[in-house]
Amino acid sequence: RLAVGEDWSQDVHREDQSQLRFSYRVVCDEFYHGEECSDFCRPRNDAFGHFNCDAAGNRICLPGWKGDYCAE
Template sequence: MARLLSACFLILISVQLGTVLVIIEAWNAESSNDQPTENLSNMIGHFATKINLTIGQKWSLGEHIGEKSELRFSYRAVCDEFYYGDDCADFCRSRDDPFGHFTCDDAGNRICLHGWKGQYCGEPICFSGCSEEHGYCVAPSQCNCRYGWQGPRCEECLPYPGCKHGTCKHPWECRCEKGWGGLLCDKDLSV
């Protein structure tokens, strides 16, 4: 004849670098006043197992069959929020501030927000056609000209101040148009 006992379970779990050690003990607790773990003769059964963990959302099944007991259990290992990778050591948290402009995919890779590039998505993508040599931007789709350059794509040099009838190939030049001369191309040579 089988006797029904109240039981309590003591479960100890230790996790280290991809493995978990699980120790489960079942103790007899015949009355509410008993402290089952005080007397070793109250132990119904115990087992210990080492499990290799794979990080993921999928549950794995475990089983222990002893002389007097069977235990079936399921387990899974998931990373804390913002941590990724096989050992949960890769950190990625979406941001949109001066330190980066990105979101994180399911593997913890940074995905730049529209208009940003670079390792931490902190480099803006300038206006299409903006001169890389003479222009720059501090926000996406801008084209700010460096000193001495002008135009929507920063491809036009600024002539020397006061240059009347001249052009430039480099900033601060004053190359006179045909028929004009002088330092500021303000002398009519046709007279």
């Protein structure tokens, strides 16, 4: 399994008379967070919630709002 993160990894693929050296990293798509990019958080300010998201994907209520989805 490839680890999600900002750190780059290096690898080499070898054949009989050639080799391919490459660097790679795995990053989550926009609004997805967590070790497997399975946590979704997209900032909202509408009837479904009033929040921003921190770097870990946690909802941070906008001022004056509370509750799980910051809709209270």
